[in-house]
Amino acid sequence: MNYIAQLAASQNLMRVLLVEDEERIAGFIRKGLTEELYMVDVARDGGEALDFAASAGYDLYILDVRLPVRDGFAVCRALRQRGDKTPVLMLTARDAVADRVQGLDAGADDYLVKPFAFQELLARLRALARRPPHITDQILVVANLTLDTQRHQAQRGQQLIELSAREYRLLEFLMRHRGRVLTRTQIAEQVWGLDFDAQSNVVDVYIRYLRRKIDDDFEPQVIQTVRGVGYKLEA
Numbered sequence: 001m002n003y004i005a006q007l008a009a010s011q012n013l014m015r016v017l018l019v020e021d022e023e024r025i026a027g028f029i030r031k032g033l034t035e036e037l038y039m040v041d042v043a044r045d046g047g048e049a050l051d052f053a054a055s056a057g058y059d060l061y062i063l064d065v066r067l068p069v070r071d072g073f074a075v076c077r078a079l080r081q082r083g084d085k086t087p088v089l090m091l092t093a094r095d096a097v098a099d100r101v102q103g104l105d106a107g108a109d110d111y112l113v114k115p116f117a118f119q120e121l122l123a124r125l126r127a128l129a130r131r132p133p134h135i136t137d138q139i140l141v142v143a144n145l146t147l148d149t150q151r152h153q154a155q156r157g158q159q160l161i162e163l164s165a166r167e168y169r170l171l172e173f174l175m176r177h178r179g180r181v182l183t184r185t186q187i188a189e190q191v192w193g194l195d196f197d198a199q200s201n202v203v204d205v206y207i208r209y210l211r212r213k214i215d216d217d218f219e220p221q222v223i224q225t226v227r228g229v230g231y232k233l234e235a
């Protein structure tokens with residue numbers, strides 16, 4: 001692993017290769033993703049994209065369809081032929097069915113039609129990159145709460161804590177984003193997927209389950225409610 005990849009791994013950052021020849025759009029996406037703590041490289045054409053992809057380990061590719069040298073479809077096909085299984089999000093210029101079909105046939109995992117809302121791009125990226133293998137810390141620690149992500153085991157001090165699969169996933173998500181305020185929507189999207197019912201109180205219910213198991217009988221309390229917004233996990 002090179003230095004940047006190690007740094008990204010140590011900080012749980014996602015590495016994104018953005019392939020976009022339009023300066024304005026590339027700049028806008030890069031700025032937004034950087035603020036969301038992604039590490040972003042930009043390639044300006046299809047040839048550069050394949051060179052970058054070969055030399056660095058990315059967690060995600062964002063591929064514009066209309067590109068100089070090789071278009072996005074050709075780049076995607078070439079990546080897949082190399083055996084590169086990194087998730088690909090295609091950016092298509094218009095909502096043409098033919099483009100979408102061609103993109104998915106070329107091996108893309110998802111597509112987004114320009115112009116798009118930045119929040120939607122973020123949601124797609126999160127969905128594509130739920131658990132990138134090489135940025136996974138094995139043991140997450142907050143105060144005396146530890147989570148072994150290989151064994152799926154939670155522990156408070158010396159005491160092992162039984163969690164259901166969903167509780168585990170919720171706790172892992174909170175611990176990976178420790179110290180950050182997470183909205184109910186962010187939590188629901190990550191832990192339940194994009195198709196959850198926004199009106200449901202499932203997040204609050206599961207936070208209550210989790211508190212009962214990891215906070216009620218222990219000090220310090222690590223799950224904090226951020227009134228009107230969501231939750232934060234912090235010592």
Ligand code: CA
Binds near residue numbers: 021022064067
């Ligand atoms: Ca373009």
